[in-house]
Amino acid sequence: MSRTLSRAQSRKKRRLYIIGLGMLALAASTALVLNAFEDNIVFFFSPSDLQAKPVEEGRTFRLGGLVEEGSVQRMDGLTISFRVTDMANVIPVTYTGVVPDLFREGQGVVAQGQLKSGVFVAREVLAKHDETYMPPEVAEALKRAEHWREDTAKSVAQ
Template sequence: MKGLKKTRRIQIILLTFAALIASVVLMVYAMQDGINFFRSPTQVTTEPPSPNEVFRLGGLVEVGSLQRGQGETVSFKVTDSNETVPVTFKGVLPDLFAEGAGVVATGQMQGDTFVASEILAKHDETYMPKEVIDSLKEQGVYVAPSQ
């Protein structure tokens, strides 16, 4: 009788452990497509991403680089004051998108141009995405906004 109880406990523990491993594997598989790594323009130029890799490019919109094309096509340059990456975007820009402002774009490189599928702009005069702040601090060009 004692051997049967011990066997059942071991079976339940092993089954629980197998279910836990299966759930973790399924979560990792489901998140594979949703993970987008952040890169600054300097990182993009020094360590080019692999072809068709979707990632986030963040920095400041270079002043004087915004050009509106045919229809909803817009091109501009993103800089971290060290390197600059040209960006094209087809769609409607956020209302707060402006030259000299912080921006994070999701997309992929096609040649030397970053083709964005989504553009995120800062939501007020003091907000800047954490990734952009960290990147600018690494370059030594971040200036904290006055409060």
Template sequence: MRGLKKQRRIQVVAILTVALIGATALIGYAMRDGINFFRSPSEVTEAPPPPNEVFRIGGLVEEGTLVRGQGKTITFSVTDTNASVKVAYTGVLPDLFGEGEGMVGTGSYVNGVFQATEILARHDEQYMPAEVVDALKEQGVYVEPGSESNS
């Protein structure tokens, strides 16, 4: 009788272990396309990712580079003040998108141009995505909102 209980416990533990491993594998498989890594323009220019890799890029929209084409494609450059990457986006830009403003785009880097499938911009005058702030801080050019002096 005692040996039977011990054998049942071992079987239950083994089944639960296999189920846990299977569930973890399924979750990992499902999330493989949903994970987008963030890169700054400097990182993209130093080590260009392969064209089939989807990632996020962020920085400031470089002054004087925003061009609205004849169609729906908009081109501009995103910079972290150290390097710039040309971006092409087809679609409607967020209302607060503009030159000198922070942005984050999702897409892939093809033939030296970041082909964006989604563009996000700040949602108020003070907000900037954390990844963009971190990248600008690394370059030493980030100024905290409200800390500018009005001379």
């Protein structure tokens, strides 16, 4: 009987050991996957989000909002500067490249780049693609900042 008992305890210990190793392997693989994705994950922020919780310089993220009226300035060559607003806060942006055809003041925009000395330096600028569309992230940021109006999307389209 003691032999049967020791075999049962031995099998139980082996099972626990295998389960423990499996959980350890799962945790290690999850950590590796998350670490690999960390460089590819691009976060979205509105100007109000950046005022509330600044992002460290050099970190790539997306900035979304509306192109502030009267803020677009064409610089030399392909460089353009403008301000992105969520109707509560404003972030200055510079971009070198060809802006989308639908890019203009008062329109929804999402720019991807980095913050440098208080200016968002965009590598990519995306504009809305039809008269009723506003990027979901921009609409959500406007709602969070309590500046969303049902006519916002319509007025942005004009």
